[in-house]
Amino acid sequence: MSKSNKSLSGAAIAAGAAIGSAAIAAGLLYVTKRRKGADGKDGEPRQLPAIPSGEDPQTD
Template identity: 80%
Template sequence: MSKSNKSLTGVAIATGAAIGSAAIAAALLYAGKRRKSGDGEAEPKQLPPIPSGEDPQTD
């Protein structure tokens, strides 16, 4: 290998490590948000209001 080829390999390794580190950090942040918002308790979803005094639309 020539000297320029070795330095290019080193740059590629450093770039790959930086991208990998950023991906791991993003995954940990995402997992932390999901854990915080979904703490196990299922909140009941509110149904839309039912129109009063109107006949239902049927065919």
């Protein structure tokens, strides 16, 4: 291997590491944003919609 091939492989390793770390950072941001919920309120449980059971609602 010549000297130019070694420097090229080193640059490729550095570029791969930069791309990999950027992908990890983007993934963490996505998970954090998704965990907050659509309304952006952090820590508050979201109420699920009622599940229809096929029975008539009970009214007085």
